[in-house]
Amino acid sequence: MPNMSLKKNPMPAQEADVRNKNFYEVTFGYTAETAIDEAKRCLNCKNKPCMGGCPVRIHIPEFIQKVAEGAFEEAYHIIQQTSSLPAVCGRVCPQETQCEQKCVRGIKGEPVAIGRLERFVADWHNANSCDLPTKAEPNGHKAAVIGSGPAGLTCAGDLAKRGYDVTIFEALHLAGGVLVYGIPEFRLPKAIVQKEIDNLKALGVKVETNMVIGRVLSIDELMDEYGFEAVFIGSGAGLPRFMNIPGENLKSVYSANEFLTRVNLMKAYKDDSRTPVLHAKKVCVVGGGNVAMDAARSAKRLGAEEVTIVYRRSRAELPARAEEVEHAEEEGIVFKFLTNPTAIVEGENGMVAGMTCVEMELGEPDASGRRRPVVKEGSEFNIECDAVIMALGTSPNPLIKNTTKGLETQKWGGIIADEHGQTSREGVFAGGDAVTGAATVILAMGAGKAAAEAMDEYIRSKNQTK
Secondary structure (H helix, E strand, C coil), X not given: CCCCCCCCCCCCECCHHHHCCCCCXXXXXXXXXXXXXXXXXXXXXXXXXXHHCCCCCCCHHHHHHHHHCCCHHHHHHHHHCCCCCHHHHHHHCCHHHCCHHHCHHHCCCCCCXXXXXXXXXXXXXXHHCCCCCCXXXXXXXXXXXXXXXXXXXXXXXXXXXXXXXXXXXXXXXXCCCHHHHCCCXXXXXXXXXXXXXXXXXHCCCEEECCCCECCCEXXXXXXXXXXXXXXXXXXCCCEECCCCCXXXXXXXXXXXXXXXXXXXXXXXXXXXXXXXXXXXXXXXXXXXXXXXXXXXXXXXXXXXXXXXXXXXXXXXXXCCCHHHHHHHHHCCCEEECCEEEEEEXXXXXXXXXEEEEEEEXXXXXXXXXXXXXXXXXXXXXXXXXXXXXXXXXXXXXXXXXXXXXXXXXXXXXXXCCCCCCEXXXXXXXXXXXXXXXXXXXXXXXXHHHHHHHHHHHHHHHHHHCC
């Protein structure tokens, strides 16, 4: 029987006052019975509007139908046809603005919980199947991927499935990119990321860590001396932005990138960690995106008594996922909207003692379509804090641009690439945050998938003309 309930099955989770003191995953996931019940809410629409909202075009009604039948492994293989990272996407993708936004069930109620079902299927497979992906027949061609974040992993996986000899070059000591250094353990357990990477290795993908391309080797050397016929740049956007206000150079001011890297990649939250991080008592996080939520919630888990998110627009303009905002509020994070810092106050020994702010009002829309915040006259006030985390976005590191011949970039640093990932340099493709600036995991995956298809076509075309 179909399930015509207007509401999704709720996602079980740790209690807020418990989870804000640990780094264990917040939500537990559906049981098999709950997943089947939720899957039966799907109407299996013939025109499949949900697929139109998925950047990697997962066959959503088909996999959900298999879940409804209890055929969980078959559901997994349907997802895997187009997605290399189902356990990751089921946890961190903004389904509410993508596939679920287009779900017909959402017209008169809540949409089908597509993301929760994807997570369930991937987790069920990882817990119950020992089968590794089958390695494709080698086609005799080599391709390089720079960066092992979602764009790079997706591109590498799709190329490997086509028979390419693929090598990923990762600058850090551990593969995964933003999935391991940026997203906290309580949102995305690192064992899950490692499982997805192990699946790619089973396909034949090689991963070289501690390889800073542009320093250890250049793209020119990869192509001219090491025989890679095409290169994909998926190096992300890891260069943090600051406000350039007084006090940003004080000791207890972090970029969100540094703070989260120390906490996530280098495990600073563990008692035996050798990585220092300040366990501040009153923390201000500047910004309103998912990274700001991650930084604030991590600071709370490190023992902060008060954590305040300072955002210059109103709640309606918050770019973070609604679920992350809801979880942050439940965990005791305070939001100060229509507030903008003007200076960071110095205390003893060069540490932060507070932050001077002004109140804002929303004016006319800016280029992004959001109303531009303007200062309310005479509204200056202070917030007491002993640490500040700047979560204002990031831009690509210029190292690759500066060491690659003929690679054109935007003024702000993003690599110029067409919709297929082709850059101004022949044989060099790019996608994800390295092109767009900081965006979502699933959009980066979509870019990696498009580039893999274009790289395959480029290499085959080039070899046909020889």
